[in-house]
Amino acid sequence: MTKVDVVVVGGGLGGLYSAYGLAAAGLSCVVLEATERLGGRILSLPVADAAPLGVDLGPTWFWPHQRRMQDLLAELRIPWFEQYIEGDALYQMEPGMATQRFPGAGAMAAYRVRGGLQRLVDALAASLDPGSVRLGHPVTILEREGGLWRVGDGAGHFTFEAPHLILAAPPRLLLERLPLARWLPAGLSERLAATPTWMAGQAKFVATYRRPFWRAAGLAGDAFSRVGPLVQIHDASADREAGPALFGFVGLPAAVRAGHDEEDFKALCLHQLAGLFGDHALDTVNTYLKDWAQDPWVATPRDAMEPSMHPELDLGPYRDALAALGLGFAATEAAPMEGGLLEGALVAAELAVADIVAAHGPSPVQARQPAAGP
Numbered sequence: 001m002t003k004v005d006v007v008v009v010g011g012g013l014g015g016l017y018s019a020y021g022l023a024a025a026g027l028s029c030v031v032l033e034a035t036e037r038l039g040g041r042i043l044s045l046p047v048a049d050a051a052p053l054g055v056d057l058g059p060t061w062f063w064p065h066q067r068r069m070q071d072l073l074a075e076l077r078i079p080w081f082e083q084y085i086e087g088d089a090l091y092q093m094e095p096g097m098a099t100q101r102f103p104g105a106g107a108m109a110a111y112r113v114r115g116g117l118q119r120l121v122d123a124l125a126a127s128l129d130p131g132s133v134r135l136g137h138p139v140t141i142l143e144r145e146g147g148l149w150r151v152g153d154g155a156g157h158f159t160f161e162a163p164h165l166i167l168a169a170p171p172r173l174l175l176e177r178l179p180l181a182r183w184l185p186a187g188l189s190e191r192l193a194a195t196p197t198w199m200a201g202q203a204k205f206v207a208t209y210r211r212p213f214w215r216a217a218g219l220a221g222d223a224f225s226r227v228g229p230l231v232q233i234h235d236a237s238a239d240r241e242a243g244p245a246l247f248g249f250v251g252l253p254a255a256v257r258a259g260h261d262e263e264d265f266k267a268l269c270l271h272q273l274a275g276l277f278g279d280h281a282l283d284t285v286n287t288y289l290k291d292w293a294q295d296p297w298v299a300t301p302r303d304a305m306e307p308s309m310h311p312e313l314d315l316g317p318y319r320d321a322l323a324a325l326g327l328g329f330a331a332t333e334a335a336p337m338e339g340g341l342l343e344g345a346l347v348a349a350e351l352a353v354a355d356i357v358a359a360h361g362p363s364p365v366q367a368r369q370p371a372a373g374p
Ligand SMILES: Cc1cc2nc3c(=O)[nH]c(=O)nc-3n(C[C@H](O)[C@H](O)[C@H](O)COP(=O)(O)OP(=O)(O)OC[C@H]3O[C@@H](n4cnc5c(N)ncnc54)[C@H](O)[C@@H]3O)c2cc1C
Pocket: 009, 010, 011, 012, 013, 014, 015, 032, 033, 034, 035, 038, 039, 040, 041, 042, 057, 058, 059, 060, 061, 062, 137, 138, 139, 140, 168, 169, 170, 173, 174, 177, 178, 198, 199, 200, 202, 203, 204, 292, 297, 298, 330, 331, 332, 333, 340, 341, 342, 343, 344, 345
């Protein structure tokens, strides 16, 4: 049994940023992450072996009004750049119809992390005490006794005890995996179950190239299609002038995608890109496909079936009851603003940490540590 001030369940952006805030406040914590990697829905894979650049298979953008993302990236010295939108956009209306070309891709001012969002995850993790992040720690047991949470995997591989618990995973997934409902104030478990996990039912395809041939043709890389399988395509280059790539969101429902062989499906996506951007699109360096609906630590079966909807979970009415339980929620779905987005994960984590810091005062666990000897 290991004792800490705060146990954080989930090593995505919300969980790691919670740990970052807790460390700054002088509180000890452990982040328990079910899988063997940190980042959750953030996933950047290397453009090519040993390349420092990555392509984003989860989130891509953050936006100019999102100050927390920009402040955090600046604090961690991670550079970002503007999404490439110079040139025309394409529209595929129906099979057999000629692709239409529109002047100007539109003023979608959006920012991207140079080399991939995983850099943010890695930098947050690197700032933490290495012992405070545990991979391969799926939490399935939650108990509360004598004002302390006891958190473990039920098989006795690990147990942590703390007066405070931050749950930083999609709410409805938590409800499915943990005996959480019995501890919650009346009505909250129904609210959590009804909260969709943003983008959990989506799939993303990325193709990397030696050069951004679409730009040379005066195209931004933006394309919209009612033909598919990709419905919305953008320039996904890892930096403004490096790691050329295109990405697209897959438009087919998760159940239909599940019936396809991955390589066959990638070939379909490339065929569509070639129809839009010409045969250069077939000359890839690499292709990537990530179906989030198949990820058991992100999507529940309900997420895979429902249309994508921004979460609207108002924890305000439950805040006092949760504070009394020493329980906070730090996944993006719990944010009162920017819910579902990266910025929302930062908002939710900030609130969860602020509640704990307000309730906790100086760290009793640290105070209990024996003073260092001479
Ligand atoms: C395809 C896609 C595109 C997106 N595009 C954008 C975008 O462009 N801009 C934007 O702002 N946002 C975007 N998003 C949303 C963005 O990814 C999320 O807002 C953000 O990553 C959520 O972080 P989180 O920490 O709240 O949750 P998650 O990233 O889901 O992290 C939760 C973590 O908890 C772990 N976990 C779950 N259950 C347990 C358990 N029982 N025990 C231990 N660990 C557990 C999971 O393994 C995971 O690592 C996109 C998402 C996807 C999938």
